Amino acid sequence: MADNRRVDLSVPSAARMYDWLLGGHYNYEVDQRASEELLKVAPTTKELARNNRWFLERVVRVMAEEHGIRQFVDFGSGLPTQNNVHQIAQAVDPRSRVVYVDDDPVVLAHGQAIFDENDQSVVIASDMLETEYILEHADFRRLIDLDQPVGVLFNSVLHCIPDASGPGDLVTRVVDRLRPGSFVVICQLVSDDAGLRRQVTEMMLEQTHGRWGQVRERAQVDRYFDGLVIQPPGLVDVTDWRPDSELKRRQRSIEWTEYGGLAEVPPGRRSGAAVPRPRTA
Template sequence: MYDYYLGGKDNFAVDREASDQLSLAAPGTQALAVNNRRYLQRAVRVLAEQFGVRQFLDHGSGLPTQDNVHQIAQQVHPASRVVYIDNDPIVLAHGRALLADNATTTVITADMRDTDGVMSHPDVEKLIDFDEPVAALFVSVLHCVPDSDDPGALVRRVMDRLAPGSFIVVSHLVSDDDPVRERLTDFMLTATQGNWGRVRRTDEVTAFFDGLELLEPGLGEISAWRPDGRPAPVQESAEWIEFGGVARKS
């Protein structure tokens, strides 16, 4: 669905149908998806260029699509190391085919909630030096984690394992309107047969960053995070947004 919204070719008829239905239920979803991808690109570029980060763990990466993490990071530092983490075997097969000639980027099949399993995975241990700073990416994925699995605890586990000077990048679907949150959450739970989390409030997502040093401009709607001059698509509805920011572990 995400690839379809971004104008890619790696999607199926069922993805296109579900995306069109989601756009009817939640106007502006495609603009939100484009803005989210551009936010990811800006965050990776800022961390690589301004903070010298050369290691990236992309949790819940999905199918590789246009201008992905490794492409941005390796434009800045060609030796940058990137691991994409997803629980879908199709992502593994497709990603490894695309990355066959890239020795410093890989895809692993794992449940991102299993922090120990991810960090002890042989392919992760081969590429990532956990004694050096790492950027942990949770871009438009934590709303897929139900409360029973505690996405805030997941973020804390990951950051506890990373070296000082590491970063976290988060974007998350939020709404402070109770009926909107319930309607969109119910829609996505139905569409995914219960394999989803929920749209959360801004204060709930803000709590994910407790104890970390936020980079300017702090937390907010992601198209406003260090804009690069490209006009941002206008989301038709402001009732729900992608909210997030970037923070550093001291």
């Protein structure tokens, strides 16, 4: 069921920290302090956040322009900023429909104010693990037709889910409800440095009072794409995913990266069908 928590201004939020790293205004002093502590461990995290946002813009545009996707679901959408999913998609086709899912009260408050002015977009208040609640929600069913191709985004959110809660199982539950020809975006924080993975994971768990997951290795993220057809250029640091600006590409994070890509749902995958190993288009 939906999460109706009140805002606790004594506890940093991963969504509000991300907003601060992007230069946004929907954050509080507690989020700013936590972000500054994170920058001491990983000083290029602002570059990482910006690169991830640029990747989101590119990948939504590719789904809309090149693959004709007109309905999108953004899990763990975070705070609204410039060039949100509905703005990118509706610039291609004003009829595009977008469902955002988040359970941060600040995200919900600010998001709803924007979506009240756009009847083709809505935010559903829910923990993204509550897939049945989300997929059966009246607003979801009003905007999203699962008998047509959908673009689903797990953009920079699966690291907010610990292994024990099954981030891979979440992806599987959602993908198994999609028709072939749908597309899935997955990226999350990774590092080759085991010490940094441990240090940042412990720091974020402490700062957010356990409302976080973990930094992972690339091989763990690769498994989220099981049974999907990975699109060119494959699974990469998202800075290198079809970059549209060499200047942006040079603003690269060092200590850790957002790793992932775009994949298509092939025939035979829907409704719990046998799941083959991932392929590359």
